[in-house]
Amino acid sequence: MAPIDSDDNRTAGEGEEPRAGRRKAARYVVPVAVMGVAAATIGLVPALADSGDPDLPKVTAEQLIEKIAKSDVQQLSGTVRINTDLGLPDLGGLESGLMSGMSGGPGSGGDGEGSAADPSAKLTALVSGSHTLRVAADGPDRQKLSLMENAAEYSLIHNGKDVWGYDSQSNEVYHSTAPDGAERPEKDVPATPKDFAEEALKSVDDTTSVTVGGTAQVAGRDAYRLVVEPKQDGSTVGAITVAVDAETGTPLKFTLTPASGGAAVVDVGFTKVSFAKPDASTFDFTPPAGAKVTEADESGAAAKAPEHGREAEGDLAKEMDGLEVIGEGWNSIATFDTGARGGLPTGAEGGDLGDLGGLGGFLGSFGDQVKGDFGSGTVFKTRLVNALITDDGKVYAGAVTKDALVKAADAAK
Amino acid sequence: MSRAEVRGEPAEETPAEETPAEETPVVVPAVVPAVVPGAGQGSAPGPGAARSPSALWTLGLFRSELLITFRRWRTLALLAVLAAVPVLVGIAVKIETSDGSPAGGGGGEGPAFISQISNNGLFLVFTALAATLPFFLPMAIGVVAGDAIAGESSAGTLRYLLVAPAGRSRLLLTKYATVIAFCLAATLVVAVSALAVGALLFPVGDLTTISGTRITYTEGLARALLIALVVAASLVGVAALGLFVSTLTGSGIAAMATTVGLLITVQILDQIPQLDALQPYFFSHYWLSFADLMREPVYWDDLVKNLGLQALYAAVFGSAAWARFTTKDVTA
Numbered sequence: 001m002a003p004i005d006s007d008d009n010r011t012a013g014e015g016e017e018p019r020a021g022r023r024k025a026a027r028y029v030v031p032v033a034v035m036g037v038a039a040a041t042i043g044l045v046p047a048l049a050d051s052g053d054p055d056l057p058k059v060t061a062e063q064l065i066e067k068i069a070k071s072d073v074q075q076l077s078g079t080v081r082i083n084t085d086l087g088l089p090d091l092g093g094l095e096s097g098l099m100s101g102m103s104g105g106p107g108s109g110g111d112g113e114g115s116a117a118d119p120s121a122k123l124t125a126l127v128s129g130s131h132t133l134r135v136a137a138d139g140p141d142r143q144k145l146s147l148m149e150n151a152a153e154y155s156l157i158h159n160g161k162d163v164w165g166y167d168s169q170s171n172e173v174y175h176s177t178a179p180d181g182a183e184r185p186e187k188d189v190p191a192t193p194k195d196f197a198e199e200a201l202k203s204v205d206d207t208t209s210v211t212v213g214g215t216a217q218v219a220g221r222d223a224y225r226l227v228v229e230p231k232q233d234g235s236t237v238g239a240i241t242v243a244v245d246a247e248t249g250t251p252l253k254f255t256l257t258p259a260s261g262g263a264a265v266v267d268v269g270f271t272k273v274s275f276a277k278p279d280a281s282t283f284d285f286t287p288p289a290g291a292k293v294t295e296a297d298e299s300g301a302a303a304k305a306p307e308h309g310r311e312a313e314g315d316l317a318k319e320m321d322g323l324e325v326i327g328e329g330w331n332s333i334a335t336f337d338t339g340a341r342g343g344l345p346t347g348a349e350g351g352d353l354g355d356l357g358g359l360g361g362f363l364g365s366f367g368d369q370v371k372g373d374f375g376s377g378t379v380f381k382t383r384l385v386n387a388l389i390t391d392d393g394k395v396y397a398g399a400v401t402k403d404a405l406v407k408a409a410d411a412a413k
Numbered sequence: 414m415s416r417a418e419v420r421g422e423p424a425e426e427t428p429a430e431e432t433p434a435e436e437t438p439v440v441v442p443a444v445v446p447a448v449v450p451g452a453g454q455g456s457a458p459g460p461g462a463a464r465s466p467s468a469l470w471t472l473g474l475f476r477s478e479l480l481i482t483f484r485r486w487r488t489l490a491l492l493a494v495l496a497a498v499p500v501l502v503g504i505a506v507k508i509e510t511s512d513g514s515p516a517g518g519g520g521g522e523g524p525a526f527i528s529q530i531s532n533n534g535l536f537l538v539f540t541a542l543a544a545t546l547p548f549f550l551p552m553a554i555g556v557v558a559g560d561a562i563a564g565e566s567s568a569g570t571l572r573y574l575l576v577a578p579a580g581r582s583r584l585l586l587t588k589y590a591t592v593i594a595f596c597l598a599a600t601l602v603v604a605v606s607a608l609a610v611g612a613l614l615f616p617v618g619d620l621t622t623i624s625g626t627r628i629t630y631t632e633g634l635a636r637a638l639l640i641a642l643v644v645a646a647s648l649v650g651v652a653a654l655g656l657f658v659s660t661l662t663g664s665g666i667a668a669m670a671t672t673v674g675l676l677i678t679v680q681i682l683d684q685i686p687q688l689d690a691l692q693p694y695f696f697s698h699y700w701l702s703f704a705d706l707m708r709e710p711v712y713w714d715d716l717v718k719n720l721g722l723q724a725l726y727a728a729v730f731g732s733a734a735w736a737r738f739t740t741k742d743v744t745a
Binding site: 023024027028030031034035038079134146148150151152153155157164166168169170171279281282284285286288289290291 | 526712729
């Protein structure tokens, strides 16, 4: 049976088979070309859009820090991308189990406790992985912070006296009232580059070098790069870079790179930012029909929920009697005595490491055994914070290297 | 109605060559399309005169393709299954929440938006689309797209289609347009069925976006329509892929199975964390971004990525299907 030639190939007569074959092959150039153009666009457009660092007048580090301090941006809205890579193993379910334990307490299985919309539980999720946040602020009384999730969102809205937490996935609402002119509700959890920058600049002293490291483009705005580096050896912090908006002095991007190199441990930056007044309706919130509302200061059980996290920390701190700080600046090492002889609970008899007791044996598998004048112990490493737990129950922790921890333990003997 | 009768429709509009008798396997001469008006050259009276019947002709072809597709029992069954999904979800949620407990166990489990349905029936539209988009909808598209060319080929009707003065490129374009029309119809069937079930079983009224702001029911309906359109557009990539597969084989069943198989493979690969460098290029990767339309303000980043990706798939596999179909030997 003879084939029907394509209408577009009718010129290819018999005896012109090779030409026809070439013409046929030529058609496949089209999809290949489309793919090539797409690949080139994906590869080149970011490179072209990166039009180099902007040309800005020179400033000194002091002027820049002053600019941040004087910055008085009241109205702002934008999208923030947070990447944290502490080098912790991906604990998955364990992590969330810990978190629910922190916020809901042991009885969180029961109804009425541990609202899914409770801010302390939700925002703790920011410490690992990548997240996209939206922030909006209009003066000191109205702020909104939304944590974007898959087809859901967790919003924390501060409007005048009310602080609302709304978890759209479970349709639960958390409500508390803030005194007039209260601080930002999310104050205890840094989320925006500004929060991080303020924390970093608090620690500036003579152990720190602060320089202006050129300029950069962040979220389409011209910015100066402020580079904060520890002068001492032994710190695990390589450098902290803060991109400061040249016009308003608002920190736009915060990057913490470890001394060991590699990807940033913390990278928080605006991907979009606008200094226009956000729409007033952004801050309006009425609990949707049928939503479960948890009041922060009603009914005993519910009132406890938000405090639980801090309470648990408090318990832990109480047990860590005599928390001391050795060293200064970047090399500060926090030390305390857990009072648990036998040190790290490696087995079922476990030490008295507070809530972490049950985790001891599990955690032990992540640690490195070390020996020194102090005796022996286990060092737990992350990319930023290292901790040494000696066999006689002392804990040394700080953003310093393993050697510095051992040295500190030796000196304390 | 037999297939040949349906195929007769466009031929009546433009008198063309006699369709060869069905029983005789006549080899159609290669010169046939050259004398046909609408091919743009040859013995057409003039460019202007040739154009207007050709546009009509394309419309006629499109109309007849649409009729054939939507009159098939297979298509109707697919649409009926799609329409049943919101009914099932709605009844399940109604039963589960009849004692006042929140849907989805209150822990945020299940498809997106499911916890909101019992408070506002409009959310059933979003839940139903979120539940059908990963599998039911693309599977239905895969069946229709895979059948588009290969089905004609295995039924032995492709060559008669090519005898009609359309040209292969235009036939392919018409087939693709029909598949796209089916994407839209399938999505709207799910959305309308969900809207009706939601309004029947649950209260309706102002709704809260996932960002916590309130919008009116009318605006909610507008967003639901927009979401349905975005979902339909999300299927354009699968449709092009299915059409390309359909040009590769002469068996309709093989083309459908391959398309649905590819769909499942890609969905599985999209779940493997080690492949996260590749995943942004999978056609299904940004499918659920339609939920971003329920944020306030709307978060466009992923939506734009999704639409761009679908356009890219349509361009690449559409042109590959064209390259294959216009050069292949049609023997059946």
